[in-house]
Amino acid sequence: MKKQEPVIDRSNSVISIRGLVKSFGDLHVLRGVDLDLYKGENLVVLGKSGTGKSVLIKIISGLLKPDTGLVNVLGQEVSKLKPRDLDQLRLKIGFSFQNSALYDSMTIRKNLEFPLVRNRRDMTRAEVDRMVEIVLDAVGLSQTINQMPSELSGGQRKRIGIARTLILQPEIMLYDEPTAGLDPITCIDINNLINEVQSRFHTSSIIITHDLTCAKDVGDRVVMLLDGQFQRQGTFDEVFNTQDERVRLFHDYNFID
Amino acid sequence: MKFHNDEDKPVRRPRAQAFSSRLSRIFTELYNIAAFIGRFFKEVFLPPYEFKEIIRQCFEIGVKSLPLISLTGFIIGIVFMNQSRPSLAEFGATSWLPSLVSLAIVRALAPLVTALIGAGRIGSMIGAELGSMKVTEQIEAMEVSATNPFKFLVVSRVLATTFMIPALMMYTMLVALLGAFLNVNANEGTSFTTYFTQVFDAITFLDIFSSVIKSALFGFTIGVVGCYKGYHSSKGTEGVGKAANSSVVTAMFLVFIEELLSLQVITALRYL
Numbered sequence: 089m090k091k092q093e094p095v096i097d098r099s100n101s102v103i104s105i106r107g108l109v110k111s112f113g114d115l116h117v118l119r120g121v122d123l124d125l126y127k128g129e130n131l132v133v134l135g136k137s138g139t140g141k142s143v144l145i146k147i148i149s150g151l152l153k154p155d156t157g158l159v160n161v162l163g164q165e166v167s168k169l170k171p172r173d174l175d176q177l178r179l180k181i182g183f184s185f186q187n188s189a190l191y192d193s194m195t196i197r198k199n200l201e202f203p204l205v206r207n208r209r210d211m212t213r214a215e216v217d218r219m220v221e222i223v224l225d226a227v228g229l230s231q232t233i234n235q236m237p238s239e240l241s242g243g244q245r246k247r248i249g250i251a252r253t254l255i256l257q258p259e260i261m262l263y264d265e266p267t268a269g270l271d272p273i274t275c276i277d278i279n280n281l282i283n284e285v286q287s288r289f290h291t292s293s294i295i296i297t298h299d300l301t302c303a304k305d306v307g308d309r310v311v312m313l314l315d316g317q318f319q320r321q322g323t324f325d326e327v328f329n330t331q332d333e334r335v336r337l338f339h340d341y342n343f344i345d
Numbered sequence: 346m347k348f349h350n351d352e353d354k355p356v357r358r359p360r361a362q363a364f365s366s367r368l369s370r371i372f373t374e375l376y377n378i379a380a381f382i383g384r385f386f387k388e389v390f391l392p393p394y395e396f397k398e399i400i401r402q403c404f405e406i407g408v409k410s411l412p413l414i415s416l417t418g419f420i421i422g423i424v425f426m427n428q429s430r431p432s433l434a435e436f437g438a439t440s441w442l443p444s445l446v447s448l449a450i451v452r453a454l455a456p457l458v459t460a461l462i463g464a465g466r467i468g469s470m471i472g473a474e475l476g477s478m479k480v481t482e483q484i485e486a487m488e489v490s491a492t493n494p495f496k497f498l499v500v501s502r503v504l505a506t507t508f509m510i511p512a513l514m515m516y517t518m519l520v521a522l523l524g525a526f527l528n529v530n531a532n533e534g535t536s537f538t539t540y541f542t543q544v545f546d547a548i549t550f551l552d553i554f555s556s557v558i559k560s561a562l563f564g565f566t567i568g569v570v571g572c573y574k575g576y577h578s579s580k581g582t583e584g585v586g587k588a589a590n591s592s593v594v595t596a597m598f599l600v601f602i603e604e605l606l607s608l609q610v611i612t613a614l615r616y617l
Contacts, residue, residue, distance in 0.1 A: 189486035
């Protein structure tokens with residue numbers, strides 16, 4: 089499916105990161121990262137495993153605290169927010185986890201309802217059911233509503249994970265390795281879904297991946313994380329049009345055009 | 346080919362250094378557990394209150410333990426009555442069997458057996474469940490959905506174990522006394538009324554009250570240990586197994602320590 093031309097407002101930065109540093113003991117993961125995510129944009133963060141890509145989005149969502157640096161999300165400084173304000177901000181951020189992180193003990197319906205029931209207490213039962221139907225329809229899995237997560241395939245679990253984040257109608261989507269562990273056909277389905285979410289729900293997204301097909305298919309802009317800093321950024325072709333050995337290696341070993 | 350030489354030998358840390366690092370780990374763990382309990386008492390009084398989840402957990406922990414508790418309690422009543430008979434028979438005092446067995450059941454057996462079964466069944470269940478949620482990022486998913494996972498998962502489970510272990514203990518007490526009655530009725534022909542009159546003559550309010558309080562403490566311990574081990578389990582499936590296993594071992598160990606300490610306190614109260 090061809091990606092629709094996105095409407096990106098480059099004067100409006102929904103996430104702005106300056107001088108972000110994060111270490112775990114002696115392991116210096118992020119060493120002064122600067123980043124902007126513009127409204128309506130799909131930004132792909134590429135990098136090898138263990139380079140701190142997931143750490144970056146966990147800091148954005150407030151799951152981890154930075155050592156130093158500024159992380160501004162929708163005009164609010166994440167590390168300075170009180171727990172209640174951070175929860176309010178989190179309602180505007182959808183986080184799709186690498187392993188989907190569906191609640192094993194709940195049916196798909198309960199999984200999808202969970203964020204709504206807990207945060208939109210003013211909604212009626214009928215409104216909740218309607219929202220569940222809408223997001224399940226958006227990911228094309230309406231028939232799974234009464235199934236348990238263990239009954240679904242990896243690709244279906246990913247889709248339900250995305251549906252659960254969409255139910256709160258977030259402004260920002262954070263995808264952690266959305267195509268990891270999936271077969272090539274299912275990867276294409278997930279890439280199409282990410283593009284559909286962008287056009288249908290008008291979200292701005294950060295997609296963490298080391299899958300170059302995913303980066304090419306969904307990214308409006310690609311940045312490459314090397315040695316704890318963003319070394320390259322631009323369109324997919326701009327990023328890989330370089331003589332930098334590390335970038336070339338990443339391309340040659342991972343991507344068959 | 347490379348041969349072993351002095352450089353290949355593993356570097357052995359001096360014993361003192363290894364001991365101090367172990368000691369430091371123990372104190373760090375104790376500090377973390379204290380902080381975990383402190384956080385529980387802070388969160389338990391703050392809204393929103395997770396009533397639905399507490400009731401669901403009470404069902405999981407309490408009602409689903411009934412078959413196992415019933416069987417164990419019943420057998421313990423029969424066995425303890427049977428084993429006590431020869432000693433009393435030597436003095437021709439088998440008529441004291443109901444009093445002796447009821448005191449043993451109410452004061453020690455029912456609370457201890459319920460707590461040990463609870464540590465095994467409930468402690469491992471909580472440890473494994475939270476451990477697996479931690480490993481598969483379900484706890485983080487809850488956090489990014491603007492839900493406090495500590496309150497939703499930990500506070501509800503600890504409250505449920507604290508309420509349900511005393512309730513299960515009372516049930517075990519009843520079932521064990523019933524098992525003991527069937528045994529004494531079959532052997533000595535003691536009637537139901539005579540048996541329970543002797544039982545209630547022997548036990549006091551302090552016996553039951555102290556057992557309930559003790560069981561609440563056991564329940565709290567089982568809940569906190571299971572949640573702590575699961576909530577802090579390391580990554581990977583191995584971590585889930587370890588969390589479940591150490592939940593059971595630690596909870597059982599602490600239950601015995603608490604039993605010993607509470608025995609001293611209750612004995613002192615009895616002779617006040």
